[in-house]
Amino acid sequence: MTISDPAGDDADVHAAIHEATYRALCRHGYHQTTIQQIADEFEKSKSLLYYHYEDKGELLTDFLRHLLDELAERLTVEGADPYDDLLILVDRLVPVPMDEEAVQFRRVLLEIRAAASHDERHRELVRRSDGLIRSAFADVIRRGAETGRFDPAVDPDEAAEFVHTALLGTMIRGVTLDDPETVARTRRTLERYVDRYLLVE
Amino acid sequence: MTISDPAGDDADVHAAIHEATYRALCRHGYHQTTIQQIADEFEKSKSLLYYHYEDKGELLTDFLRHLLDELAERLTVEGADPYDDLLILVDRLVPVPMDEEAVQFRRVLLEIRAAASHDERHRELVRRSDGLIRSAFADVIRRGAETGRFDPAVDPDEAAEFVHTALLGTMIRGVTLDDPETVARTRRTLERYVDRYLLVE
Known part of the structure; x- marks a missing residue:
């Protein structure tokens, strides 16, 4: 250059x-x-x-x-197994364990989100970010339903919204309480939800 | 006086x-x-x-x-039906619809939570508040499992933690995006989770 x-x-x-x-x-x-x-x-x-x-x-x-x-x-994942892909997405958004810099940066993201309620430009960016995450999860769940890996009775958009919401709650609890064990435990609960609610055994 | x-x-x-x-x-x-x-x-x-x-x-x-x-x-609920009690708790924490004052106040709570990561006194109060909410949900889910209303295979503490996390995510998405429809939709998804995952049909 x-x-x-x-x-x-x-x-x-x-x-x-x-x-x-x-x-x-x-x-x-x-x-x-x-x-x-x-x-x-x-x-x-x-x-x-x-x-x-x-x-x-x-x-x-x-x-x-x-x-x-x-x-x-x-959010681009195109592995062989939609179940693995879903867990890769979860891991990329809320990694366990999280190093101090990752915790600090997620704290900033939460502050931006809280402040976005007063700022239309930032709110629009938060909205688009949420939309990207939700559609990545919906795509992978839809792919899983089509290949018989996930329960076809589950609505992909609804499940994606729930996973995203739970993930947001997990991130927020962990980074505000400065408690890596909370993040790890809540993420395990989310994985169990995926196993029990989405996965076809 | x-x-x-x-x-x-x-x-x-x-x-x-x-x-x-x-x-x-x-x-x-x-x-x-x-x-x-x-x-x-x-x-x-x-x-x-x-x-x-x-x-x-x-x-x-x-x-x-x-x-x-x-x-x-x-958080004190002692109704006849643990399922109704659980939905009452959800409704008291994240009501639908939410008036403008309720939205504003929850925005403040989120700002306090984000700021608590820098302030040990406030963090301790957030931690106690989370603990109260989690044990209220765990109590009602335990009661439901004992009376056969909820699936006895579900771990009450784990399910309570998940409901609480999802509720926190719901509140945060709704109040930061200033979008009552998001709150309503995400809360319906949470209720469906309770119906499908906890409730014995």
Whole structure:
């Protein structure tokens, strides 16, 4: 990539800004993070950051859009067994065990979600993120029902919504209580639900 | 109640302060609410409020303790049918439909939960609140298993944890997306889980 490739260069700058935003959010939390703290994490020239974004709101909106793209990639599973794929999705969204950085970042996501109720732009991004997760689960459950791996009487969209809701509850309980054992136990309960309710033995 | 009954008088003052705190939190949200805004909602002398609490943190901790007492009362159900009791509990925690004030207050609860990860005192209160809810559900599911209303193969503590987690996820999705239809739909899915997974037909 050269200076004569402005589009590529721009992508590089954005990637570096997203990295800096991620680090600042993990370190300070959503409410305490200022654009100055993001600039402090940014290795390139700070003026570059201010050149690209007018304020913290604009920068965070762009960061959330970037997370949404990443999420779409992380939700791509095309294994041989829909049951395994479902558990892979669960594991990618709420891994067990979760390292401290993963816990911190999920705390930030929860703060963003709580704050999104006051901010229509962020709410729309949360809504799209929920939609992506739900349709990934629905696809895998539908595939499982078609191949006879899952109970065909189960409605894929309904089951997907329930798995997503339970997963959100699991994440929230674990990261707010700072209790990895709660995450592990609640995730096992979710897996048992999948085994007993969806799986054809 | 007379001036010679200081204990009773104190209880009155605290009740009025809790009311003012509730109103200020619903109006401004957890992060924006200042002790001045709580004082503005307080009908008695503002100096009385500052006399009782040193800062916002102390006041909010006391308010959360008060909520915990209220929660314990709201979780008392002793009807004839454990299945009905379980649905009553669900309804008291996440009512459908939810009026605007109920949505606002649950948004505040979510903000408190997100913030509790940085505050050990509040985290302990969130932990106790979760414990109360879980044991209320476990009691009713245990009663249902004993009376043959629920599947005796289901572990009451595990099912209670799952219902609680799903309920938390339901509340969070509904109030952050400001979408009553999501709350209603997810709660129906939770009820179907209870019907299919717990209930003996």
